[in-house]
Amino acid sequence: MPDCDLAVIGAGAAGLSVTAAAAQLGLRVTLIERDQMGGDCLNAGCVPSKALLAAAHAAEAIREADRFGVRLRAPEIDWDALRRHVHGVIAGLAPIDSAARFRALGATVLQAEARFVAPDTLSVDGSRLTARRIVIAAGSRPAVPPISGLDQLRFLTNATLFDLAERPDHLLILGGGPIGLEMADAFAGLGCRVTLVESASIAMREDPELVAGLRTALIRRGVTLLEDVAVAAVEAGPVLRLADGRRIAGSHLLVATGRRPNLESLDLEAGQVRATEAGIATDRGLRSLTNRRVFAVGDIADPQGLGPRAFTHVGSAHAALFVRRALFRLPGRLDYAALPRVTYTSPELAQAGLTEAEARAAGHTVQVLRWPLSDNDRAAAERDPAGLVKLVAAGNRLLGAGILSANAGEMIGLWALAIAQRTRLSALAGLVLPYPTRNEAGKRAAGSAFAARLFAPRTKSLVRLLARLP
Numbered sequence: 001m002p003d004c005d006l007a008v009i010g011a012g013a014a015g016l017s018v019t020a021a022a023a024q025l026g027l028r029v030t031l032i033e034r035d036q037m038g039g040d041c042l043n044a045g046c047v048p049s050k051a052l053l054a055a056a057h058a059a060e061a062i063r064e065a066d067r068f069g070v071r072l073r074a075p076e077i078d079w080d081a082l083r084r085h086v087h088g089v090i091a092g093l094a095p096i097d098s099a100a101r102f103r104a105l106g107a108t109v110l111q112a113e114a115r116f117v118a119p120d121t122l123s124v125d126g127s128r129l130t131a132r133r134i135v136i137a138a139g140s141r142p143a144v145p146p147i148s149g150l151d152q153l154r155f156l157t158n159a160t161l162f163d164l165a166e167r168p169d170h171l172l173i174l175g176g177g178p179i180g181l182e183m184a185d186a187f188a189g190l191g192c193r194v195t196l197v198e199s200a201s202i203a204m205r206e207d208p209e210l211v212a213g214l215r216t217a218l219i220r221r222g223v224t225l226l227e228d229v230a231v232a233a234v235e236a237g238p239v240l241r242l243a244d245g246r247r248i249a250g251s252h253l254l255v256a257t258g259r260r261p262n263l264e265s266l267d268l269e270a271g272q273v274r275a276t277e278a279g280i281a282t283d284r285g286l287r288s289l290t291n292r293r294v295f296a297v298g299d300i301a302d303p304q305g306l307g308p309r310a311f312t313h314v315g316s317a318h319a320a321l322f323v324r325r326a327l328f329r330l331p332g333r334l335d336y337a338a339l340p341r342v343t344y345t346s347p348e349l350a351q352a353g354l355t356e357a358e359a360r361a362a363g364h365t366v367q368v369l370r371w372p373l374s375d376n377d378r379a380a381a382e383r384d385p386a387g388l389v390k391l392v393a394a395g396n397r398l399l400g401a402g403i404l405s406a407n408a409g410e411m412i413g414l415w416a417l418a419i420a421q422r423t424r425l426s427a428l429a430g431l432v433l434p435y436p437t438r439n440e441a442g443k444r445a446a447g448s449a450f451a452a453r454l455f456a457p458r459t460k461s462l463v464r465l466l467a468r469l470p
Contacts, residue, residue, distance in 0.1 A: 037098055139299045
C-alpha cells in the first residue's frame, strides 16, 4: 500500500485547491511546502500588490477630488503605516491558507522540500513517501534577465518589493508586463518618481488600441515610459545604461521581466517526468506526458499546445480539472478560449477570449464593435471617461472582449461567460442592465452590430408601411 493516495508538492493557490478538494472527498492527502503556505499569490503577488494599489489609488483620488468641487490637501504617505496595511491584509487572509486549516480538513502537511526518487516516490526531509498520484504545484519565481552587471547589484523583485523599509525616491522598473505596469502605477500614485523600461511595447499581449489608452493614463500620472529600448548594462546606483547610450539613474531597481518555473530541486529525471524551460510537459488534462501517476497544476504546468498561464484563477481552474479527471475519472481538457485576465492599473485593462489580432490570425472574418466610455453616463457622472469597450465577433458569435475602464476586472466576467457559453451577440445586445453602469458600454457595443440594419432604408420603409395599419 502506498503511504498516501495523493501527494501535493507546493502550497500555493493551485496546490491548496487540489488538497482541499481531495481531503474533503476522503482521500489520504499529504501536502508538502518548503516555504510559506499560500505561495506567491498570498505573500508576494496578488494580495500585497492589490493592497498597495488600493492605497495608491486612494491617494490619487485625493489629488483628483478637485474635479468634483472637493478641495483637499495633498496626501501625505506614512510609509510605515502603509507597510502595516499591506502586511495586515496578508495576515488577515493567511489563516485560510494555513497548515492548521488544511490539517483540520484531514490533510497531512509537511514543511519540507520534496524531490522524486522514483516515479511514485518522493524524498521528503530524508524520508521516503509513496503515493498513488502526485501533483506538482511548485509554482514559479521571478525570471532575471542576463544583463551585464545585474548580478552584482541588489535589486527588487515581487518577492522582496513589499518589504521595502523606505519609500523609493525614483523607482526604475525593468519590464512592461502586468507586474511592471501595476507597480509603476502604484508607486507613482504613492508619490515616487517612476521610470519603466521595456525592450518592446508595454502590455505586449494586449490589444494595442486599448494599451494606447493605458499608456496615456500612466504618462498623465507621471510615469516615464521608455519603450522599444534595450538595457545594455546595469551599474551601481542603480544606473541603467541603455543600448542607445542614455543613462538613467534611480534610487531602487525592480526587475519584472517575467516568471520561470521552480523545477530545479524536484529531480524530475528520477520521477520520469519530462519538463521544458516553460514547465512540466502535460497533456491538456494536466497529466504528465511521461509518467501517468503525475499531474502538474498552476504556474509550473506547460499543457501541450497552450503554454503556462501564471494566474491564480488559472491555478484554481487547473485544480478543478484535476479533481474531475483524476478523482472522478471523468473526461476533461483545458480550454482557454474564454480565459479572462486583468492588469489592475487605473484604468484597469481586462481581456477575455481573442484580441482582434489573434482573431484575424486564426482566420476569422472579424467584426470589431467599439463603445467609448466617454459615451457612458456612469463614466460621465464620475468624471472618469477614459476607456473603451472593444468586442471582437464573427457573425453572431462573440470571440473576444477587451475593456479599458475603471473596474474593468469586475466587468469582464460577463463577457467571459458569454464567450464560454457561445451566447449570441443579439442576446447580449438585448440584455437589460441597470442604469447607469459601465457595463452598459459593452451592451451598446454589442448593439452597434445591428444598428446599420435596424435603421436601413428597407427597415424604414417597412415601419412607414406598418404605421398606416389601423
